[in-house]
Amino acid sequence: MDQQKWYKNPEMIVALSALLIGLVTAFTSIYSAYIDREYSRASVWPRLEIFRSHNHDSFSYTIKNNGTGPALIHDAKVLNGTTYIKYWQEIPQFKSFVQSHISNRTLSPQNTISPLVYNGEHAKEFKMADESIQIELCYCSIYDECWVVDRNNQPTPIEYCEVNEAQKFLQ
Structure with missing residues (x-):
């Protein structure tokens, strides 16, 4: 009586084939879930940009979300020279302007x-003061992926938003 090798046994061939198919299916499912998760993140990725506009009688700072998802703005820092300020009024040249709150806001895509915002004859003073002003925002996506962006508009990924209370801009 001849004994067959174990790997030539028909039941073993079927079992090994089923194991291989199961492993390929598991790998495909895991990879598909990973791709779906990355696609979901990319479909709601915020990207904030900070810019200024000025001409002879107006001056403004604007923040735009050029991403595909909402930006949850947690904190802002505004540095005037070497001093962190809490309010725009702390800059002597900034008088008689319209303002809007920055921190703790949600900015929808493309908004x-x-x-x-300043409109008037002293816009040149705002532009001159602007040379010493640095603005930094910390924001997150709805998946709690966070970034810090300044006026260079190059977002830097960070783990979470945390600002020293002495540096926090309150407006």
Whole structure:
């Protein structure tokens, strides 16, 4: 009586084939879930940009969400020279302007916030003061992926938004 090798046994061939098909299916499912998760993140990725506009009689700062999802703005920092400020009024040249709150807001895709707008004959003073102003925002996506962006408009990924209370801009 001849004994067959174990790997030539028909039941073993069927079992190994089923195992291989199961492993391929599991790998495909895991990879598909990973791709779906990445697609979901990309479909709601916020991207904030900070810019200023000015001409001879107007000056403004604007923040725009050029991403595909809402930006949850947690904190802002505004540095005037070497001093962190809490309010626009702390800048001596900034007088008689319209303002909007920046921190703790949700900015929908393709929408803007204008945290400071000035129209009048002193726009040149605003532009000159602007040379010493740095603005930094910390924002997150709905998946709690967070970034910090400044006026260079190059978002830097961070783990979470945390700002020192002494540096926090309150407007």
